């Protein structure tokens with residue numbers, strides 16, 4: 001994946017472990033790929049709620065002493081990538097609010113498509129918003145007197161919001177997870193055997209965006225939080241309820257989680273991401289074969305697909321690019337010049353693998369094309385005889401309303417350069433091939449219509465009701 005694409009956010013929550021803040025730190029560290037701009041942890045010891053948040057990576061925000069100042073057996077944490085560039089401290093999550101029902105912390109992954117409309121409505125009722133994030137809307141809905149008094153307050157308010165959301169909520173004595181009826185973003189429930197604070201339960205629970213975070217803290221996967229489900233964890237155990245009945249929820253899982261966003265070691269929407277990417281690469285080799293001497297990936301996100309392509313095609317897999325892991329992910333850099341400098345710093349060719357060869361490079365996706373254009377030049381300079389690029393997803397043509405910040409559609413490569421041949425010409429390579437939408441769906445195990453593919457097809461599972469100006473309200 002190239003620069004200029006805004007990422008998701010990552011969620012981690014834990015219940016009934018003595019060192020909840022330390023475990024949350026580890027969980028967020030495992031989810032760092034989902035957001036590098038800011039991090040926050042909120043804890044509860046049953047009486048007092050404490051929080052620490054800051055700009056930067058998890059390891060930059062939290063030192064050992066910070067975690068010691070966050071005692072408690074319940075915690076939620078959040079890593080964030082701001083999609084607007086307005087890196088405001090006030091927007092760092094989890095948000096903590098004190099309202100008529102008590103203290104509550106909220107962390108959100110996704111993007112609401114009617115947040116602006118709801119915000120205008122509730123501001124007219126007198127609500128005063130503190131942040132510019134869409135996530136805050138749920139807090140005001142829950143605090144609104146007509147809603148706050150309801151037994152099903154949370155479910156009622158979730159039914160009022162539209163779009164993509166995996167939420168974590170924490171009160172003084174409970175941890176709650178909820179997922180939108182389409183299940184756009186992942187959210188899993190895990191169990192941890194660390195001795196608990198509450199002897200009557202004896203086991204701890206974890207809610208996290210991806211299973212790699214469960215592994216990091218020694219928790220085991222129980223199951224996904226289902227689309228339209230609220231999972232409440234408290235001293236009485238784990239309680240599940242549906243605010244939208246399973247029969248009425250229409251899953252539209254973001255298939256891009258498999259293509260690029262999630263970690264390969266995670267289980268997402270019931271599939272291992274690495275295994276899906278291998279299948280994407282194999283299908284790509286069937287649909288878009290190339291006569292070549294060697295295949296390699298643009299590390300790291302193209303690695304699994306390159307393996308699948310090599311296995312299917314019989315072309316030897318090698319390491320053509322070496323990545324410098326000490327350079328941050330390039331999209332963190334705010335301007336194009338800085339981003340391009342980072343490409344040079346990040347990737348270096350292995351001349352002995354490339355020189356005199358016809359190379360197939362497998363990449364997970366192509367957005368603007370500017371990054372690979374530079375990489376293609378690097379390959380030519382390293383002596384590549386032919387450069388063939390294979391992309392393990394279809395051409396991205398449309399924007400995303402559900403939490404991913406693609407550039408303006410006019411700047412997406414296939415739109416900017418008219419068609420695939422135009423993109424190939426812009427990149428200066430010998431051939432270019434994309435996976436088909438059908439091929440993409442073949443690689444995942446649920447029926448194809450259970451996934452969102454809108455950035456390729458333009459078929460949006462939930463129509464945006466707001467004017468979706470990405471600078472209007474921030475997504476997460």
Ligand code: SF4
Nearest residue numbers: 254256400452454455
């Ligand atoms: S539009 Fe694309 S990135 Fe956005 S949720 Fe759908 S598949 Fe994922």
